[in-house]
Amino acid sequence: MAPPTHWTLPAPPGEVRVLVSGYQSWSEAELRPLTERQSVPLMRWRHEQGHDPAFLPSGEAGVWRSHTLIALIRPDGGGWVGCAGDAAATFTHWEARAGEGNIKVTCTQEGTPTEVAWEETGNVIGTVEALAARLGQAMTARTPPPLRVWCSWYSYYREVTLGAVLDNARLARELDLPFDVFQLDDGFQAGIGDWLDPSPDFGGHARDLPGPLSELGFTPGLWLAPFLAAPTSRLAAEHPEWLLRGEDGTPLLAGHNWGTPHHALDTTHPEVRAWLRDLAATVRGWGYPYLKLDFLFGGALPGVRHDPTVSRAGAYRMGLQALRDGAGEDAFLLGCGAPLAASVGLVDAMRTGPDVAPLWEEESRRLWLGDATGPSARNALHTALSRWYQHAWYQPDPDVAIVRRERSLLNDEERGAVAGMLDVIGGLRASSDPLGGLDGHELGLLRRCLEISSPDRPRTLTRSLGGAVTHFGRGTFNLTGKAAEGIPAHGYREVPHD
Numbered sequence: 001m002a003p004p005t006h007w008t009l010p011a012p013p014g015e016v017r018v019l020v021s022g023y024q025s026w027s028e029a030e031l032r033p034l035t036e037r038q039s040v041p042l043m044r045w046r047h048e049q050g051h052d053p054a055f056l057p058s059g060e061a062g063v064w065r066s067h068t069l070i071a072l073i074r075p076d077g078g079g080w081v082g083c084a085g086d087a088a089a090t091f092t093h094w095e096a097r098a099g100e101g102n103i104k105v106t107c108t109q110e111g112t113p114t115e116v117a118w119e120e121t122g123n124v125i126g127t128v129e130a131l132a133a134r135l136g137q138a139m140t141a142r143t144p145p146p147l148r149v150w151c152s153w154y155s156y157y158r159e160v161t162l163g164a165v166l167d168n169a170r171l172a173r174e175l176d177l178p179f180d181v182f183q184l185d186d187g188f189q190a191g192i193g194d195w196l197d198p199s200p201d202f203g204g205h206a207r208d209l210p211g212p213l214s215e216l217g218f219t220p221g222l223w224l225a226p227f228l229a230a231p232t233s234r235l236a237a238e239h240p241e242w243l244l245r246g247e248d249g250t251p252l253l254a255g256h257n258w259g260t261p262h263h264a265l266d267t268t269h270p271e272v273r274a275w276l277r278d279l280a281a282t283v284r285g286w287g288y289p290y291l292k293l294d295f296l297f298g299g300a301l302p303g304v305r306h307d308p309t310v311s312r313a314g315a316y317r318m319g320l321q322a323l324r325d326g327a328g329e330d331a332f333l334l335g336c337g338a339p340l341a342a343s344v345g346l347v348d349a350m351r352t353g354p355d356v357a358p359l360w361e362e363e364s365r366r367l368w369l370g371d372a373t374g375p376s377a378r379n380a381l382h383t384a385l386s387r388w389y390q391h392a393w394y395q396p397d398p399d400v401a402i403v404r405r406e407r408s409l410l411n412d413e414e415r416g417a418v419a420g421m422l423d424v425i426g427g428l429r430a431s432s433d434p435l436g437g438l439d440g441h442e443l444g445l446l447r448r449c450l451e452i453s454s455p456d457r458p459r460t461l462t463r464s465l466g467g468a469v470t471h472f473g474r475g476t477f478n479l480t481g482k483a484a485e486g487i488p489a490h491g492y493r494e495v496p497h498d
Contacts, residue, residue, distance in 0.1 A: 005107045007118065009072065009080060013062060013098035017073040019128070019461060019469070020066035020094075021387055023052035024297045025337050025351040026373040027067075029386035031461060031469050034072070034098050037061040041371035049255030049337075050373030054110065054302050054312070055093045059370075062098030068341040069132060069389075070094035071124050072103065073461045078122040082107060083131035085115035086138055087341035089314040092116060111311030125458055129389050136392040139344040144332065146349075146395050146428050147290075148178055148450045149221065153185035154358070154400055154432030158258075160187040162204035166212055171435045173216050175443065178450050179431075181290050182213050183221030192262055193229035193236060195279060210287025219332075221290035222283055226276055227298035227319060228254060228262045236263055242272045244303040254298045264298035267319030268307035276319055280326030289331050293323060293347075296338035313342045320346045334397060334428070340390065349395035349428050353384030356399040356418060358408035360490055377402070377414055378490070381421050382468040382479055388425065391455045396427035401449035403442045404433045413491040417477055419449050420492035424472045426455035459495075 013034050020038070021029040027050060028039075040051075040059035047053040058065050068087060073079040082105065084092035090111035097104045107116055117134070121127040136143075150172060152160040169182045188206045190197035198205045210220035229236040229243065236243065236251075243251040244264040254264035265272050283291065300316035310318065316339055324346050327333060335343045336351040343350060355375035366372045372379050384398035398421050402410055410418070422429055429450045438446065456472045464470050465487070466479025475494040478487040487493045 007105045009103040018064045019071040020064050023067045024339050026354045027051050028372050029383045031464050032467050035062050038064050039370035042369045045256045046371050064096045066094040073124050079124045080120050081127040082118045090114045091313050111313050132389040133392040141344050141393050142348045144348050147180040149181040149430040150179045151183040151185050151432050155434045158187040168435050169216050181221045182218040185223040191230050191233045193233035207286040220288050222288040223292045225295040227265050228295050252303050266305050267299045268305045268310045268315050273322040276322040277326035280323045284327050292334045294336040300339050344393045349397050352387045352396045354379040356380040358402050386469045396425050398425045400430040400432045403445040413488050417492040423453050424456040426453045
């Protein structure tokens with residue numbers, strides 16, 4: 001563990017903006033005035049499930065914490081950028097603190113000390129991109145061509161059935177929709193941790209799906225949360241020694257979902273890694289070369305491990321490597337709820353924001369409870385747009401388009417903003433709408449959302465419509481609640497070109 005590194009910047013805090021990135025997929029990334037306040041959730045379980053509990057957002061005015069990379073931007077577009085050089089066994093934490101007429105920046109590392117870049121620059125956007133690309137190169141980033149995915153989650157949630165997935169796949173083929181992958185999401189399994197046993201409500205077994213999907217010309221995809229185990233699971237009952245533990249020796253709780261808290265697996269335990277390899281190999285053998293690996297933060301939570309000499313980042317990486325080994329080098333792995341930089345080189349794609357939802361936002365949760373890591377269109381845009389540079393680490397996944405009007409609270413402007421996000425991010429394209437309920441207008445928007453594009457770049461980081469990176473080369477987003485710069489609230493407008 002290296003001692004902290006400090007810099008003092010001769011800049012008035014009131015004139016500087018800060019670009020920060022949270023720890024994992026759902027943690028907030030923002031572009032904010034330095035003197036504002038970084039929110040920390042009031043709910044303790046959101047610390048584990050939405051952030052790094054070992055390095056939480058500050059909760060203080062004028063104090064901003066960031067993971068892996070940070071940038072401070074002067075009004076002229078210049079400023080300072082810091083970025084880790086490697087993240088395979090190390091978490092790099094940044095803190096910027098407003099002082100009296102200056103700014104104090106601190107970098108600390110948890111794990112094996114690694115090189116850290118710190119540069120003053122006249123072009124923060126370009127330097128952020130260059131340092132992020134250097135990290136990607138050092139970790140041998142995997143950036144395959146982006147795929148177009150239909151997933152079951154936002155249509156059926158945990159009530160998904162084998163028949164419903166096949167019905168949508170057949171209709172996609174009839175409508176000539178250009179999906180590459182059909183992904184079976186959460187709901188097929190008996191429980192979290194008991195992945196090989198079917199839910200009695202699924203109407204079959206997950207291994208029954210790849211054959212029909214392949215015959216229709218789609219790549220079969222499957223969702224797993226491989227580092228978690230429900231307290232009621234057979235996995236937890238049969239292998240309690242596999243669970244990550246607290247100082248008192250009891251299994252840790254790793255957040256709360258599916259109506260219950262859940263446990264995390266100790267990925268330093270050799271039997272756990274063997275189980276992870278076997279799990280990935282088994283579902284690959286069923287015919288799933290595309291795996292979405294969710295809730296991966298569980299592999300890096302603070303706790304007492306079988307091998308206490310391994311850092312949290314190293315433990316996480318060991319578990320993810322076991323999954324890669326089992327699935328095969330040619331498998332397509334999509335990470336989600338995952339420590340971002342620590343995944344580079346092992347995943348092909350990564351969710352870079354919270355879940356989209358068929359509503360703009362839960363304002364009370366964000367403002368009163370300090371939590372913007374939950375599902376909403378606003379949260380997804382806010383964070384994914386502010387991580388534009390991470391296409392050098394993997395294919396970014398900003399989550400699904402929501403084009404349906406039924407069973408949705410999004411208006412036309414908000415659906416258009418989500419579509420604009422997909423175009424600007426330029427990574428994976430995904431949808432989860434029930435295809436049989438879409439009218440001609442909605443199908444037209446869906447086809448537009450499935451058009452592959454190259455990643456866009458910000459025009460500026462010196463202004464923002466909503467506390468995020470909002471001004472891009474191809475268009476501008478307005479994430480605020482009222483019209484601004486000729487753009488309606490929650491809207492997106494393309495930049496006119498000659």
